[in-house]
Amino acid sequence: MFAEERLDKILNLLNSEGKIKVKNLSQHFNVTEDCIRKDLKQLENLGHLKRTYGGAIKVRQSTNQYDTIERSKTDVSSKTKIAQKAFNLIKDRETIFLDLSTINMLIAKLLSQSNKRVTVVTNMIDIINILSSTDNNVTVIATGGLLNKSLNGFAGATAINFVEKYKFDISFIGSCGIDVFDKSITTFEIEDGLTKTAIIRSSKKTFLVMQQTKFNIDGNYKFSNIESINGIITDTLPSIDIIDILHENNITII
Numbered sequence: 001m002f003a004e005e006r007l008d009k010i011l012n013l014l015n016s017e018g019k020i021k022v023k024n025l026s027q028h029f030n031v032t033e034d035c036i037r038k039d040l041k042q043l044e045n046l047g048h049l050k051r052t053y054g055g056a057i058k059v060r061q062s063t064n065q066y067d068t069i070e071r072s073k074t075d076v077s078s079k080t081k082i083a084q085k086a087f088n089l090i091k092d093r094e095t096i097f098l099d100l101s102t103i104n105m106l107i108a109k110l111l112s113q114s115n116k117r118v119t120v121v122t123n124m125i126d127i128i129n130i131l132s133s134t135d136n137n138v139t140v141i142a143t144g145g146l147l148n149k150s151l152n153g154f155a156g157a158t159a160i161n162f163v164e165k166y167k168f169d170i171s172f173i174g175s176c177g178i179d180v181f182d183k184s185i186t187t188f189e190i191e192d193g194l195t196k197t198a199i200i201r202s203s204k205k206t207f208l209v210m211q212q213t214k215f216n217i218d219g220n221y222k223f224s225n226i227e228s229i230n231g232i233i234t235d236t237l238p239s240i241d242i243i244d245i246l247h248e249n250n251i252t253i254i
Contacts, residue, residue: 007039011048014058018239021055057181058216078235082209083107085233085254086172087114089207094169095119097199098127100153100192101174103209105130111138121166123195124153148192155191160198171203175210176219180245183226186219193223200228208232215242226251
C-alpha cells in the first residue's frame, strides 16, 4: 500500500470512529508504530487531525453565527427528523420550554397541528407566531425581555428572572456545538448562554436538539456541560467513542 493511500484510509477511519489509536493503526496496516506516528504528524501538519497521547482526534471546527431566517432554510430534512423525535417525547398536560432554535420552530409547528394539550413557554418570537396562528389546545407563554434581533427572541436578565419562576416538565435547548471530550456545550452570545443555563436549572428534564455534525463544532461561549442535561436528540448517531462518553455520563441519545 502506498503511503498516500494509507493516509486516506487513516482519515476515513478517523471520520467514522471520531478517534484513532497508534497501536490499532499499526496492527491494521501492518506497519510500525513509528510509521503511524509519522503519518499522524503529517496529517496534523495538513490540518486534518489533532494528535493526542497514543493517537489522534478530529479537528474541531468553529462556526459562524447566522440569523434565524437564514438558518431556518438550511438542513430542513434533518431538522424535521429531530423535531419529530422531540415531539414524540411530549406528553399531554406538560409544561415545556422551547428556546431559541430553528429545530424548536419545527417542534412548535408539529404541536400546532396536533391534539396534544400542553403549555409552551418560549423566548422565541417565531415560535409564538407559529403557535398563535392556529386554534388548538396549546397554551403559549412568552418570557419577554431584551430582544435579540439576530435570534428573533428574548434573552438576558428579564427573561432569566421569568424563567426562574417556573419548573418545566421538559425543555428543548438549541446549541451551536458540543464537545463531549471536555464536556462543554456552547453557543455564540453570553446573554443567550445565560438564559439557556437558567432554563436548564428550571427543568425537570432537558434535551439538546441538534444535528449530529455539531458534535464536532464549537461556539465561543460555554453555557453548560453535558452532566447538566438528560439527553440529546439528533438526526444520526455520532461515533461510538462519543456514544460511550454520553452513556458514561447517563445521557440518553435519541
